[in-house]
Amino acid sequence: MTDADERIEGQVIEEELDPERETRRRFALAQIRQYPDAALKLQARPVQEFDEQLVKLAGRMKQLMTDANGIGLAATQVGVLQRMFVFQPEEEDAVAVVNPQLVDLSQETEVSDEGCLSIQGVTVPVERSLRVTLVGQDEHGDDVRYELDGYEARCAQHEADHLDGVLMIDRTTPEARKEALAILRPRIVLS
Numbered sequence: 001m002t003d004a005d006e007r008i009e010g011q012v013i014e015e016e017l018d019p020e021r022e023t024r025r026r027f028a029l030a031q032i033r034q035y036p037d038a039a040l041k042l043q044a045r046p047v048q049e050f051d052e053q054l055v056k057l058a059g060r061m062k063q064l065m066t067d068a069n070g071i072g073l074a075a076t077q078v079g080v081l082q083r084m085f086v087f088q089p090e091e092e093d094a095v096a097v098v099n100p101q102l103v104d105l106s107q108e109t110e111v112s113d114e115g116c117l118s119i120q121g122v123t124v125p126v127e128r129s130l131r132v133t134l135v136g137q138d139e140h141g142d143d144v145r146y147e148l149d150g151y152e153a154r155c156a157q158h159e160a161d162h163l164d165g166v167l168m169i170d171r172t173t174p175e176a177r178k179e180a181l182a183i184l185r186p187r188i189v190l191s
Ligand SMILES: [Zn+2]
Pocket: 011, 115, 116, 117, 118, 158, 162
């Protein structure tokens, strides 16, 4: 597998997987809320208690994200209304960010196609800041701070949106939204 075969779109890595990985991906996706699940439109609440449950949830979400071939996953996507998401930095292990805040969003923006683990089979163009500083806590309650650019900056903005019940189709152009909904609609009727 060369890098040329791999494309990162918002929350999703698009690449060919071997059959075993593909099975694991499908199993993970089946555990992630899919559009138009109501949980995806809800606002998550601040985390106040850093307990064993939170650590377990963070671990489960990291595993689901990796298995689903994603680079980010928000708690609302697994039906938990707590302000936490996990993401995959370029050269490190997956991390959890609790009560995330995006500060210093760059004025400079870029429009690029995004995918979402909760809206499968659709990509839409979304304008995002090129650089952001992400602050919050990890799952143990320790302060964290990340200076992000490139796909990491886009992913953090996508995940933060999820915690406010905002989806990429709410951020795209009216035309792209219409096209995306047309693709999604037949699937809803059939499922
Ligand atoms: Zn998403």
